[in-house]
Amino acid sequence: MPYREGQLTFIDFLGYKPVMALAKKGLFGKLYLTFNAYCAVLASVYESAAVLGRARCEELGILEKILEAQAPWLAPDLMKSQQERAKERLDAFRNEARREPHSFVEFIQVKQLENAVPDEKLKRVWAAIYNTRRAGGGEADEVKELGQSSFKSKKVMNKLEMKVSLVGAEPGIKMFGKKGVGFGSSFPELTEKMYRNLHEDIDMLGWSEAAVHAFALPEKPPIITLEEAEEEILKIVAVYTNRYWPEMLDPLDLRGHLEMVKEEDR
Secondary structure, eight states: OOOOTTOOOHHHHHHHHHHHHHOEEOTTSOEEEEHHHHHHHHHHHHHHHHHHHHHTGGGHHHHHHHHHHHOGGGOSSHHHHHHHHHHHHHHHHHHHHSSOOSOHIIIIIIHHHHHHOOOHHHHHHHHHHHHHHHTTOOOOHHHHHHHHHHHTOHHHHHHHTOEEEHHHHHHHHHHHHHHHHHHHHHOHHHHHHHHHHHHTOGGGGTOOHHHHHHHTOOSSOOOOOHHHHHHHHHHHHHHHHHHHOGGGTTTTTOHHHHHHHHHHHO
């Protein structure tokens, strides 16, 4: 099916749920995201796209064809470009942290906040939380004090609470979604590890009051396995594909997922 101007992308579909979960209503009824929530959405979409890229790395050319039709200025070799960007981001993280990223929250959301918020104490909060839990200890008092003092900073809070319109958020969400597909298809094993660290191995994350406050995390995170998440993401992409690219359902092996959606809707 030829692409039509204004047609939604499958990244829009992946971003709908996290956007609506974190969006707030402004004085005149318009929805917006705080900057903190916007960074959380970027991490969520990047993660979902990475899981998709991992799950359909053998059909990457088909995903590339769909993305290129919606962003012809990025063709040719869109996916190769996104994979290169993913490797650059990962190499930069490894060089700075001297380790692999623990989760997509750390890799995307925390790094976006660190880059945007000029507060050295806040930049050290996540690393401190992660390192104490990774070593097998509880959260140290100094970590709590570090986080609390940073969050009371007017400059920090003004940045975290800055309003981002949904229209203004859209380009970044699409960009991070494309890069997420590149990451998941390039680093499938690391994608699995990072996903499980955040959503399955909750105890090693260092889920704390500071993390919840700083990074827009739920206080009691649900345990969702990678396999469960992959099924849900493929269902979302199946619905999208059936609506806009029905001829791609079978090449992407999504017909079974579409049938599951139809069964659930009965």
